[in-house]
Amino acid sequence: MAESEQVTAVAAEHGRPVVIVDQLHVKYRIFAGGRRARGRASRSGLFTLGGRGVRTVHALKGVSFTAYANESIGVIGHNGSGKSTLMRAITGLTPPAAGAVYATTRPNLLGVGAALLPDLSGENNIVLGGLALGFSKGEVTGLRDEIVEFAELQDAIELPMRTYSSGMQARLKFAIATAKHHEILIVDEALSVGDRQFRERSEARIREIRADAGTIFLVSHSMKSIRDTCDRVLWIHRGKLRMDGPTEKVVQAYEKSRTAGR
Amino acid sequence: MSVADYAAAQGLHRVGARPPLWNYLKQTWERRDFTVAMARFRIQAEQQRNRLGMLWLVLQPSLNALVYGTIFGLLQAGSRPDGWAAYVVIGVFLFQYFSSSLNDGARSITGNRALVQSLAFPRITLPISVVLENLMALLPMLAVMVTAVLVMGYPPSWEWLLMVPLLALYTLFNTGIALIAARLTVHVRDLTQVLPFVNRMLFYTSGVLFAVDKILASYPWLVRLYDFHPLYQVLQIARGLLMHRGEYSLHYWLYFALWSVVTFVVGLLFFWVAEERYGRE
Structure with a gap:
């Protein structure tokens, strides 16, 4: 109860919420290739028929946050930390194992390549x-x-x-x-494509979309483009939300953890 | 107030929730241009690198029919049905519409994983566009079919127009099959390994290459069973229409119409129920 009151109070401060992620868990089931997965592997009857185990990868472990209209949010983290999984779950393309994502309109992933x-x-x-x-x-x-x-x-x-x-x-x-025109747009490292000139124009295009009263999520390993485009950053670490706050603060903490060797 | 209530109060909806059936069908209808374009462009893309291009759409099944016709024509000798060439062409071509709808339908979700994971649209458009693609491929084959019928000496008649409702029902039937196969493959990927055998078995048991009543004359109960075989019914109705053989009973229309509608409705519901699942693995 206390938590939801807090949510309401925050909303009054920030304006209209457009995406609410509530205790989101995502699991992938993978057929263990090669050697038979033993011990820790969870199994379901039907799929062990051929003697092959099913491994469950717990990609997101209870992520919660709320995004408000007109924010542009950077998403950072190491490779395999669950950034892309989180983005796909927000678009509703990867169904959650538990928890839920709520949004005003369906968020769009900036990716049309698969249809071509x-x-x-x-x-x-x-x-x-x-x-x-x-x-x-x-x-x-x-x-x-x-x-x-x-x-x-x-x-x-x-x-x-x-x-x-x-x-x-x-x-x-x-x-x-x-x-x-996307009301809620997710850009997954798209800015790193093309030559320098095109990169500048695509960044300008992103800012244009943002000015169009949209909310943007930007997944990137380039701290420069995160700093240039985002005013809030989520740091995902091993499937959990490690930090959520203003860009400078989170990026500094993230870079510090990297130079510290972990 | 729970988070869900709060979200609802702010006008937010759960993302990725399966829409009610009516809305789902409406969204599918809104995507009709995409469905048609995908079918059309995929045919085009497939033939793009061949020197003879689109001609293969006709050549490939014709060569198929030629091989089957020659071999089974020799093997059956005396018990060969009349108008053999037309008989085989109608059988092989029409059966191919079914078998490719089943095959491609089974792969329509699992084979488009990247697409399913990057764009949101009613997933049903994928199996539907696959059937549409096969229907488009069937149209030039119909011209060959008509030629074979004419060459064999069967004069054209108004009855031929009844092929249109027959193909419409057949398309409905194949769509239902493709929808069922598409979802089953999502659950059990191994199905794609079994499908070639299923197809082959159906090919040899649907009366594509022989007259069921002649070959199976010593098993009358088996022949009676064929009265309920949907694929056999399609082939017999088509032969009856194009070759004036009058060998099919009018009941076949009724039975096949029932088969088509039931298969389609079952397929539609079966596919729609699992809408949220597609793209998980």
């Missing part, structure tokens, strides 16, 4: 990606020129996407994904 087909031309991929994001046919046609221009692909747009360099592909994906 390498054998199709860039042109057709813009249509496919746009439709996958939920645009109507007419809207996609309207946005086409803007996307091509932002991705700087005027000359290559007729060619199949598999012939693009990785930088060109990343530009196209970023341009399609950010063409949509």
Whole structure:
């Protein structure tokens, strides 16, 4: 009870909450490859039929926080700490094992790459990606020129996407994904793609989205882009929320822990 | 006040919650452009690197029918049904619509893991677009089928138009099958290893390559069982329409319509119930 009163009090201070993460647990079940998993491995009857154990990885262990409108929140942590899992759970793409995520509208992951087909031309991929994001046919046609221009692909747009360099592909994906207005957007290390010039423009695009009354989560290993873009930072450590606070304070603590060797 | 109540009071909804069936269908309808585009572009992408391109959509099944027709034609000799070429082409082509819907449907969720884990949309669009893709691939095959029927000396008639409702029912049936297979594969991945055998078994037991009543004449109870075999019914109705054989009973329409609607509804519900699960592993 006391906790929820506290939540309400905080809300009065910050304005409208847009995402509430409540005691979120996420577990992955993995079929133990190779040698049979023994001892600690948990098992469920059906799947042990072939003599293969099932291992459960507890990726998130009770994370709670509330994000408010217009915040831009950095998410930092070591590799494998659960950052990406947390982001996928916030979008509802990875179902929680316990706890829940509440949001005003469904948060969007900045990732449309999976919907695209390498054998199709860039042109057709813009249509496919746009439709996958939920645009109507007419809207996609309207946005086409803007996307091509932002991705700087005027000359290559007729060619199949598999012939693009990785930088060109990343530009196209970023341009399609950010063409949509997102109220709550999650960017997972997208800023590190492309050359320097494109990185600057994509950071500008992110700020634009933020100014558009959106809330942004930025997952990154670059403390520079976290400092440039975010005003609040979540530090995820081994599936738990280790620290949550103003950017400078959390980033300093994080860097200190890294130089200290742990 | 619990967190859930507080969230509700602030106008927040639980993310990833399965929508009620009606809303789910509405969202699916809103994604129809995406579903169609995915089917169309995937066909295009698959043929992209072949020199003969789209021609393979017709060549591949035709070669298939040629091989089966020759071998089984020789083996059966005397008990071969009339209009053999047309008989085989109708059987092989129409059966392929089913088997590829089953195969691709089973992989529609597990094979698109990255897509399922990065974008939110009703997952049902994936198996539906797979069936649509196979329907699109069937259309040029129908032209070959009609040619084979004409070459074998069966004149065209108005009855041929009844192929349209038949294919509509068949599509409904295949969608139901694809939906069921899609969810089952999510639970038990090993199913993809078993499917080729299931397909092969159905291929040889659905009367694709032989006249059931002739070959199984000494087992009358088995022949009677075929009156309830949905795939056999499709093939027999199609042959009856295109080859004027009048060998199928009108009951088949009723039975098959029932099969289609029931399979589709069961598939839809079965798939929708597990909506929150897709993308977990």
